[in-house]
Amino acid sequence: MPSFKNIVAAAAAIAAVNAVPTTPPTPLIPPQDVPVNQFTNDAANGAPFLNNLAQQAGKLWFGTAADIPGPEQQDLEYMTILNDTRIFGAITPANYMKWQYTEPQRNNFSYTGGDVVINIAEDHGKYVRCHNLCWDNQNPEWLTTLVANGVSNKTMISILQNHITNLIEHWGGRCYSWDVVNEALNGTGGWDAANPFYQVIGPAFFPIAFEAAEKAVKKTKADIKLYYNDYGIEAGGPRAAGAVNAIRSLKQAGIQVDGVGFESHFEVGGTPSTAALVQQMNAFIALDVDIVMTELDIRFVNASAANAGGYAQQATDYYSAVSACMQVDRCIAMTVWDFDDKYSYVFDVPSLNSSANMIVLVGSHLHSPARASLTCTLPTSPATPLTRLWPTRSTTSPAASLARVPSTLSLKWK
Numbered sequence: 001m002p003s004f005k006n007i008v009a010a011a012a013a014i015a016a017v018n019a020v021p022t023t024p025p026t027p028l029i030p031p032q033d034v035p036v037n038q039f040t041n042d043a044a045n046g047a048p049f050l051n052n053l054a055q056q057a058g059k060l061w062f063g064t065a066a067d068i069p070g071p072e073q074q075d076l077e078y079m080t081i082l083n084d085t086r087i088f089g090a091i092t093p094a095n096y097m098k099w100q101y102t103e104p105q106r107n108n109f110s111y112t113g114g115d116v117v118i119n120i121a122e123d124h125g126k127y128v129r130c131h132n133l134c135w136d137n138q139n140p141e142w143l144t145t146l147v148a149n150g151v152s153n154k155t156m157i158s159i160l161q162n163h164i165t166n167l168i169e170h171w172g173g174r175c176y177s178w179d180v181v182n183e184a185l186n187g188t189g190g191w192d193a194a195n196p197f198y199q200v201i202g203p204a205f206f207p208i209a210f211e212a213a214e215k216a217v218k219k220t221k222a223d224i225k226l227y228y229n230d231y232g233i234e235a236g237g238p239r240a241a242g243a244v245n246a247i248r249s250l251k252q253a254g255i256q257v258d259g260v261g262f263e264s265h266f267e268v269g270g271t272p273s274t275a276a277l278v279q280q281m282n283a284f285i286a287l288d289v290d291i292v293m294t295e296l297d298i299r300f301v302n303a304s305a306a307n308a309g310g311y312a313q314q315a316t317d318y319y320s321a322v323s324a325c326m327q328v329d330r331c332i333a334m335t336v337w338d339f340d341d342k343y344s345y346v347f348d349v350p351s352l353n354s355s356a357n358m359i360v361l362v363g364s365h366l367h368s369p370a371r372a373s374l375t376c377t378l379p380t381s382p383a384t385p386l387t388r389l390w391p392t393r394s395t396t397s398p399a400a401s402l403a404r405v406p407s408t409l410s411l412k413w414k
């Protein structure tokens with residue numbers, strides 16, 4: 001229960017935000033305990049909470065990505081929902097554990113951004129999926145310059161090992177898992193030529209990364225799970241086949257790999273069927289790994305489809321996706337890639353061609369079927385996912401007066 005003191009503090013914070021401050025308001029960094037139904041009406045309407053439902057069904061969590069530190073921390077509604085562990089049982093930092101932030105200069109590590117997320121998670125009893133250690137995107141300039149200047153294989157290996165070792169040892173068991181390698185495949189299931197580690201080290205970068213991670217995990221003596229995370233591997237095709245081969249090669253070499261992240265960035269009307277997802281999960285599980293749906297979102301790629309029929313389709317798609325995880329024991333958890341359109345990355349990436357989005361929790365309730373569908377999917381006996389309407393939020397919510405603070409963090413996608 002939130003204490004009286006916290007409620008008073010929260011009320012003062014709301015008043016302060018509503019007063020349209022001339023200077024930026026103090027970030028609402030948790031612990032910040034506000035009754036969540038002030039925003040969502042969940043309790044008032046007897047509606048179930050996403051993480052409660054997932055955990056009752058035996059999953060580890062229903063979680064979300066969050067791009068903090070950032071303007072979200074001044075959005076009381078956002079932070080209140082993020083903090084509420086009945087709604088989200090895990091957080092994935094959307095950006096601040098990536099190379100450009102964690103090793104901005106060679107061998108000079110910065111943990112500030114990641115610490116913010118981990119602290120919030122720990123204050124509220126949530127898991128953290130730490131993300132990520134080796135990727136072709138969001139790398140620091142010093143690294144890309146070294147590659148452009150022909151860095152040696154030996155140096156690149158030691159740079160990769162050093163990064164992985166430092167991050168894993170720094171956060172230790174505060175991470176439930178690490179995405180050791182992220183999105184390393186090309187469209188035909190081979191290694192992506194844009195990956196700088198592959199460019200210099202060749203295919204060996206993959207086992208080298210996992211080996212370094214395993215060694216660091218052993219040193220921490222914590223039970224940290226190691227994942228390969230990717231998109232387009234969720235339902236057959238060459239990328240899925242490539243990922244299966246990659247996992248098999250690690251297993252055959254006796255190198256630790258505990259799970260595969262199904263990113264699950266899907267499109268309305270183009271989401272794989274439950275059966276296809278289940279089949280692909282089982283193909284990985286046959287290699288003795290867990291599955292997590294790590295970045296679920298289902299976007300509209302055609303604005304004109306964002307109408308009642310489109311939202312019903314979107315709800316069906318969320319239902320299909322989450323049902324797959326519900327049907328497979330070793331699909332242990334699911335995470336959405338943020339829950340408020342204001343903060344979704346899909347609008348920042350032109351190639352995603354996203355014209356109307358996939359809100360899960362807050363924002364315009366035009367999108368509420370997505371959430372209704374999720375809450376109906378999670379119980380073991382789903383009833384009528386598409387007919388259930390989500391109640392509209394109270395008009396007294398401060399959300400309307402909380403304009404998004406202009407981000408100083410600009411576009412992070414390269």
Ligand code: XIL
Binds near residue numbers: 095295345411
């Ligand atoms: C995205 C972040 O959400 C954006 O803020 C950033 O600009 C680019 O990266 N797959 C991943 C995530 O594994 O790390 C990406 O996150 C989204 C796609």
